[in-house]
Amino acid sequence: MVVMGKAAHMRLQGGKHFRQRILLSTLSSVPIVITDIRSDDTTPGLLLHEISLLRLVEKISDNCIIEINETGTKLRYKPGVIMGGKHLMHDCGLSQGIGYFLEPLIVLALFGKKPLSIKLKGITNDSRNPSVDTFQSTTFQMLKRFGVPDEGLMLKIENRGIPPLGGGDVVLRIPIIHSSLSAVNWIDEGMVKRIRGTTFSNFISSEVEHQTRKATRGIFNNFIPDVFIHTDHRSGPAAGRSPGYGISITAETTSGCFISADAIVSRGAKLDNFEEEEDKMPPETFGIHIASILLGEIEQGGVVDSMHQGLLFLLCALCPQDVSKVRVGKLTPYAIDTLRNIRDFLGVKFIIEPDPPTNTVILKCLGCGLKNLSRKLS
Structure with missing residues (x-):
């Protein structure tokens, strides 16, 4: 930790896990300082889509502070209040698909003061991120498991856009949760x-x-x-x-x-x-x-596919102080990194139990009890 002014900042290093660090910093209200962001690369500093993500978070927040040095290798970020809002618009650019932005945006919006309605422009389908179709068919179904209301949950594809030039437009609507998510006991995969x-x-x-x-x-x-x-x-x-x-x-x-x-x-x-x-x-x-x-x-095996493991663990960690239990297949590197970041920011540790007969893994955790306090603010 490093003290800058009156606020204690978590000090981090390098450009890895940038998206998750910003998301978890915002949810936990923990300010962060990230140094040495790709400082040894031929093109040092923050990437275009990372800067775009910061601007998107700024767009749905009030009083957040973003400071980037001239080379882009150092970031100071102090989270604000998640506001949500209507008729917003954001250009996601062409260096990452819209799916890169959707995961953190959806989670943040759930804890906003008001429901979110935003148009996102860019690439709707690519090979590096879940497509907007996947968010429609699968991600939203998973959110409902955790008590996210179906009413007001929408993702509409107005125009499709693929690499390299994009041109896609989607409209996203996310309702707020009025208190907290619901813990899950989700280990039955079914047929x-x-x-x-x-x-x-x-x-x-x-x-x-x-x-x-x-x-x-x-x-x-x-x-x-x-x-x-x-x-x-x-x-x-x-x-x-x-x-x-x-x-x-x-x-x-x-x-x-x-x-x-x-x-x-x-x-x-x-x-x-x-x-x-x-x-x-x-x-x-x-x-x-x-x-x-x-x-x-x-x-x-598992109750979600490999693309959704990280989001599944994050939702479990954000639940009330009750036990969530889930089954997944082989842990992906992204999911393992998610577990570490959850531990560092939220203090939530998962118990991991391999299930050899099914070649799956069962994870249990006690949620951090995050509540939507933003909606009570005047």
Whole structure:
């Protein structure tokens, strides 16, 4: 810890875990100082999407303080009051997809003074972040498990946008929780009972979508009859600024779990920091590829897919001082980092118990008891 002025700041180093540090700092009201942010890199300092995230947090907060030195290698951040708000707008840029911003934004908005309504502009589907489709089909279902009200929870895709030029627009609405989240005992994975999905194409033949959908369904129909994948063919402004196609699929289980996977193919010139592994696959192979990814997620077990482990643990940690118990598959590096950051900022430690017969892991924690105090402020 370092004392700057009258407020005690947590001192951190390096550019790793930036998004989580800002999120947890805001939730815990702990000011932070981060030094040596990529100080040894050829392009030192904060990245464009990290600066954009700070501006987004500033946009939904009141009285937060953000100070960045000239080189961008040092940040002082003092959280403010989460306000929420209506008719807000934020350009997420092109260096990360909108999914990068959605996870912290949704969690913060739950603890706001007022419900949040915001339009986000940028990349709706990419290979580095959960797509906006995944947030619609899966993330929102997980939030409901923790007592987030269904009324007022919405994510509407107005325009799709893929790398490299984006052009997407989504409208996000998040209600506030009036006291706190609800602890969960969530270890029953259930059996897959249906699969739903969406294929999309921007500025290319809709036949590509049909070939992808047919190949994907061909794999799943070997296991389950209830498979429906609809198409979303777009042109003009609704298709953004880059040609390509993609798919998002979700498996729903008998116990109400939702397991997702998504992927895209960009037909535009690629930015250096985007690596679309699927860009040379024919649609049939691409469809088989995404089906295999989802089957792999199902096989590894757990009540959420690997993309949602970190968010699951964060929601458990934010619950009242009651025990939450969840089951996941093999812990991802991001999830492990999340557990460490939760410990450092919230003081919440998880008990981790491997379950060898199922090759899954059961985690238990006592929530920190975070309450939405912002809504009581005048």
